[in-house]
Amino acid sequence: MSSACRAAASGAPAILLLVCCSVDGGGAVQDAPAIERTRMVAEQIESRGVRDPRVLAAMRDVPRHRFVPPSLETEAYQDHPLAIGHGQTISQPYIVALMTELVRPQPTDRALEIGTGSGYQAAILSRLVSRVYTIEIVEPLARDAEQRLKTLGYENITVRAGDGYAGWPDAAPFDVIVVTAAPDHVPAPLVAQLKPGGRLVIPVGPTFAVQELRLIEKDAAGEIHTRTVAPVAFVPLRRGR
Numbered sequence: 001m002s003s004a005c006r007a008a009a010s011g012a013p014a015i016l017l018l019v020c021c022s023v024d025g026g027g028a029v030q031d032a033p034a035i036e037r038t039r040m041v042a043e044q045i046e047s048r049g050v051r052d053p054r055v056l057a058a059m060r061d062v063p064r065h066r067f068v069p070p071s072l073e074t075e076a077y078q079d080h081p082l083a084i085g086h087g088q089t090i091s092q093p094y095i096v097a098l099m100t101e102l103v104r105p106q107p108t109d110r111a112l113e114i115g116t117g118s119g120y121q122a123a124i125l126s127r128l129v130s131r132v133y134t135i136e137i138v139e140p141l142a143r144d145a146e147q148r149l150k151t152l153g154y155e156n157i158t159v160r161a162g163d164g165y166a167g168w169p170d171a172a173p174f175d176v177i178v179v180t181a182a183p184d185h186v187p188a189p190l191v192a193q194l195k196p197g198g199r200l201v202i203p204v205g206p207t208f209a210v211q212e213l214r215l216i217e218k219d220a221a222g223e224i225h226t227r228t229v230a231p232v233a234f235v236p237l238r239r240g241r
């Protein structure tokens, strides 16, 4: 319960309860961030065509405001990316939802993410697949994300600091790979670590310019099929450590 809700429950004017809480269809009391997430999903995500009910449920559940710096918490549910330190960003909610829907996550899937950042995309994926492996090149971001995910109770995510260009050979192959930083070409090791039937979503293009979001699928025979989905703007995929 939020502090405002607690105040209302303990005798503050009843109108406060109406302002900060609502009761959902199942009878559960929703706190203010949950109400913001419901609105975020309706206005920014469903309205732009994301339909997968499991993806929409994950976007409603994961507390995005816990993944941004405290000074930006009030902006966590707005329709844009936010700075998370070290020159990096947490993606716009719609882009997270779109990329997640594109890889068609299944409950038994193993997923790899390149570019942990805040850990938000990893948390969304973790609700939809059996296990998430995520790599972040900025060591303090990797450490913070690991701690945050542990605190929030996400237990099926493994975070590693390092260059994700080479993927995670020890944990491969993957059903799903999500790359959230933009290289100027598709890293061959990532395609190699995709299972037959696997899906890889990746922004590809020049640094600090518009890139194209591509969906790359490996069919049962191992053939690669690529579709360009939308223009996007991601931070660059860096090399080295």
Ligand code: SAH
Binding pocket: 088, 089, 090, 091, 114, 115, 116, 117, 118, 119, 120, 121, 122, 135, 136, 137, 138, 141, 162, 163, 164, 165, 180, 181, 235, 236, 237, 238, 239, 240
């Ligand atoms: N998915 C993140 C947002 C990612 S921003 C979230 O949900 O918050 C892109 C991230 O990719 C940045 O944190 C950046 O440091 C990281 N990154 C850039 N190049 C990388 C590389 N080669 N390997 C792993 N991470 C990389």
